[in-house]
Amino acid sequence: MITIITNKEFSTGIETSERADGRAFDELRPIKIEAGVLNRADGSAYLELGGNKILAAVYGPRELHIRRLMQPNRAVLRCRYNMAPFSVDDRKRPGPDRRSVEISKITSEALSPAVFLEKFPRSTIDVFIEVLEAEGGTRCAGITAASVALADAGVPMRDIVVSCAAGKANGQVVLDLSEIEDKEGEADMPIAIMPRTGEITLLQSDGHLTSEEFEKALDLAMNGCKKISEEQKKAILGRYG
Amino acid sequence: MITIITNKEFSTGIETSERADGRAFDELRPIKIEAGVLNRADGSAYLELGGNKILAAVYGPRELHIRRLMQPNRAVLRCRYNMAPFSVDDRKRPGPDRRSVEISKITSEALSPAVFLEKFPRSTIDVFIEVLEAEGGTRCAGITAASVALADAGVPMRDIVVSCAAGKANGQVVLDLSEIEDKEGEADMPIAIMPRTGEITLLQSDGHLTSEEFEKALDLAMNGCKKISEEQKKAILGRYG
Amino acid sequence: MITIITNKEFSTGIETSERADGRAFDELRPIKIEAGVLNRADGSAYLELGGNKILAAVYGPRELHIRRLMQPNRAVLRCRYNMAPFSVDDRKRPGPDRRSVEISKITSEALSPAVFLEKFPRSTIDVFIEVLEAEGGTRCAGITAASVALADAGVPMRDIVVSCAAGKANGQVVLDLSEIEDKEGEADMPIAIMPRTGEITLLQSDGHLTSEEFEKALDLAMNGCKKISEEQKKAILGRYG
Amino acid sequence: MVTIIPEIIRESITNLVKNGERSDGRSFYEYRDISLETGVIEKSEGSARVKIGKTQIVIGTKPQIGEPFPDTPNVGVLMTNSELLPMAAPDFEPGPPDERSVELSRVTDRCIREAGVVDLEKLVISEGEKVWMIFLDLHVLDYDGNLMDAAVLGSVAALMNTKIPETRIENGEIIVDHEKMISLPIKEKALMTTFAKIGGELIIDPSLEEEQIMDARISIGIREDGSICAMQKGGANPLTKDEVIKAISKSQEITKELRKHLPEN
């Protein structure tokens, strides 16, 4: 038998109506975005959101060697979302799992509407997202970072896609769930939007929401996206300004 | 410790000279064949034989994308035999195992002699066999169904290949072994023939047979094939008639 | 509980300053090389060194089908080092592991400098090394055998690469470590040279050596290489002489 | 494999929708014919064959006794897996599940898990040690669009159809009594409705043809009380907030009708 003495005390916030980390219901975790952090990649970005540390890199538009993926009239935007083995409490085995395959697919769909893919027939734009440290909400953080990396790579875009989650934890509709809120909460709803038009390019939901809660969560998440969008712009300007 | 109370009582027929399910030594299990059961496939067939439920589908002749498999003077006939995870008592893990790789190979060899492959150089004809439920004799049932699916696809053929097993169970040479006879019996011998000429396109044997028993089993199996062949024809006529 | 009574008594030589198998510090294990032992391969060699039994085969120069590996101005020399499942005490699972991937890479680099690769643009020379029985020093034995197989295949070469290890066991710098010396010793240093010039094409070291011990080991290993080189030449002459 | 849809087909379908019509004559919020049978595989402890139009999936369950996940010692395990069989479409290839297959099984799994279709707490045999693991396998036989709704409908039916042996503990030993087969504890019948956006309109249950040219897709899982248990947007174009809200409202209505296809329990 192995007995584990733990010193980790999570306040799950269940006792009070407040959030475990003291945030207001509509408050984002601290965020930091930097563009142009890698040398070899055509574009790159680093993002911290709460305890999340995310790196995104872009190669392309470049030649696509796999003929069966080629599109005659536009580029393919391929994504690979990957977690570092040391990014989570229990070591993650290297290589794709079902979760990362799904996230890679929906990330590609979240970014594609903003990119002028039709300008680059028969090409690929490759987006690589590395989660160096995970603390809830990595898929949104990855999309937000990837969008900055696309801009850094000079890929022509209609808009800078931005992503954020809202959800329900401890009976309350809240913005930007932390890891503990995601795990113990009632619902998580990541979205991505093109901020100029407010159009939705990613929408998932997992959990239990009434229609009213859904609308409230959607509004919260869209507002969160707009705040994050400002940080994206600063990062891009910081690179070129 | 886990104790399992079971209510499954198999009569293995060892007590008497009769077969466990009461069939005569030369009697097939109930059989049902239907052609044209799928929408997307170029041809398809559904077959029930005793407790076996088999679906076969055909695509082709169509372009072969894998250059190293291409034959300059004829089509390649590729087969994939696959068991559904829920088709057997203990869940089968998805994906090919050694047994299914071998069955796929010998199924391809069993069907090829009947098909005018030389009419379609550089092409492929793809045969997919899905075992939805298995109760002994699935490879024969798969070949029989696949042949009907080839006919349903309009693939030009010399003959409709038909397959059936004979073997030895409980000391007796018998036709069309059930799952329990296959498992507890002394020998299993699946064959496939082209019924017009009686030529043998599949022959395997596994177990213990004298030469005399072999000849008896071969005759039984060929007769079984002829009966099944009638059902194949009905199914094809039922589709087009 | 399983109790294992063993009759294997290894003298590890730790008691005395002598080597476990009674060899002098600069003495090779018995060696035997034969060229041209296979029929299909373009060239082949069989080598025994102590308890090692190694087979090497060469195909090529031949067309390279994998475009992304192709070199426009020279041939690629590809190696595959592989251990038979029965070659070691505990059965080795078939297929490449990390150790064999690394050995394959450094074997390719050890052999390449001696081959006139520039004569065969866009081609491949494939070297296959099979360890049928392993008793310490298989990578060196594999390189030595592969070089004879290249000569047997008539591949044009500057020199016949030869490989041998020295190391430190039981406090003493010694030539050609046996399995037990490798396992219990302080350092193992495999090298390969082109004997005409003495140039080093492989050098690895694993363990603990002072600079002085390193130089002593290097000299020992180079001398060992020269002795083995004579056996290589005899094998090649034996084939053609 | 990339399927290239001729521009003329895209235009023709889009124009129909803009005129309030669909190529197979359906209205925007009308499903194709649905057929649902259960108990179709005798060796499977629970099974269903579902057809929506010509799309066809056979679903089977396999219960196994296993260990719970270390972080959830007091609930059983539901494992959902799907195979887009190469017989189901000319561009489905043999091999490990691709991203479409992974998405299908994960969305189905989330919809069923988050809605609480199976009362997983009742699948514990001995807390922290032994629980029932229910494997739910989706075998996609024929693909003519809208796999998600078919997958969820058939999965709920297969779970409702599933029987497991009663277990009890006697003298520290687990007794698995195959003479007493009991139904899985079903506590909710959530279903999913999928909308395609074509020509600026939302239509439900897209056929293959409609899927191939649609701008976006949204699938919504709805519980019996009308609340949302799962959502998944797909496709390479965006949706507006209003479209999403409209889709949710419609799916609350439509799943009520869809639920009538489920067998009585």
Next chain:
Amino acid sequence: MVTIIPEIIRESITNLVKNGERSDGRSFYEYRDISLETGVIEKSEGSARVKIGKTQIVIGTKPQIGEPFPDTPNVGVLMTNSELLPMAAPDFEPGPPDERSVELSRVTDRCIREAGVVDLEKLVISEGEKVWMIFLDLHVLDYDGNLMDAAVLGSVAALMNTKIPETRIENGEIIVDHEKMISLPIKEKALMTTFAKIGGELIIDPSLEEEQIMDARISIGIREDGSICAMQKGGANPLTKDEVIKAISKSQEITKELRKHLPEN
């Protein structure tokens, strides 16, 4: 890789056979030179090197103590695996076993298992708990046709050559005594003969050249008493009933001669 055989070679070999001849001068029912050595790998508990003509296989066994399969608690386990090494032929590629390799190992396995070559019941150490598992690995080094007959001949020799430590149970503990090595319990020496059909004739032990142009192949496993333990047809053309019956009868004769290559036991 597809090997294309020129039509002229096919015709030349076929015409020879029609005239009762073979390109290497053999008669129809004559094996090429056979060599069989055992004990060739010291670290292997049992081993053999078999050559039929220029075809060469090294076979080694590895015994391990493991658990029996749940449905056969009272028999040991035999696991047969083969690798068609890329050194053996220009078209054998590295990687997981392809269908040819799988067929070779499965046919060899069936021939040996169904004939009862090893008395697997005697490999039980503690019923339902611990048994000997014998791994039989076929390493194909040189491929010049007729791998099946070589594989079975070499495998039987390697199994006859295999020594395992004696085991006993003392005070509920398993004692594995490497000081007392005993032979595997061999109770039957079944062998296999392979026929190729060329130009309407059956010939045994096809060379690579003959295999490449043959219409069909049949391999027959025969026990010492002449009964059949395994059969496997191959090739893209059919056989007649008479051909099969003739092949069986011939293989009953020929395996008697072939068996003389096995070591005395």
Next chain:
Amino acid sequence: MVTIIPEIIRESITNLVKNGERSDGRSFYEYRDISLETGVIEKSEGSARVKIGKTQIVIGTKPQIGEPFPDTPNVGVLMTNSELLPMAAPDFEPGPPDERSVELSRVTDRCIREAGVVDLEKLVISEGEKVWMIFLDLHVLDYDGNLMDAAVLGSVAALMNTKIPETRIENGEIIVDHEKMISLPIKEKALMTTFAKIGGELIIDPSLEEEQIMDARISIGIREDGSICAMQKGGANPLTKDEVIKAISKSQEITKELRKHLPEN
């Protein structure tokens, strides 16, 4: 993917070296700028971010309690793994580790293991039964040459940064006390220096450009006492004995300087 380097670049770099110069202005035995931070990943029990020039690796450790290898029951386990991420270079592809990645992790592992960087004997919790397994994962983010030196430097730093919970045995039970976190037992700080041979000269810390045209490479691991713990030659051309001896002597000097980048312990 084969990267073809234009002959003119090869000549230009080689001529510079022949004239005692390097394209980025460094001297032959000068490293590019080195930056080393530790504790960069909070969820990792030990971590480091190392940059040599524009080459960048993040390294993290994960301790787990596991069983020792049967042949070394009295030592803990160190497992080194590396991923050449596709973001790090245009020719790095997703998928299982290729031979470059395998070589990087194995050479790093040997250098650290053979030098005795971690006192593995102190990682035993209960001999033969439970030991600490330290997973050391190298995440290569940006590749601008000389991965090996960066990998070893960062790995030693990450190991020095690693904290594991104290364990003790009470009444036959293992107590893992997360309230008392202790450092890994570090007993040696071995580092590696890599030389490229260009134009007959040896230069250290080759940039990507230099690596692409170098004739050969040699990496040497040196312990604090100046002894050699690991060597690995690479590249398609040979080295002379004198070159190797010179490289060792230089690396004994240079690793002393390099070691100053490590944090105080």
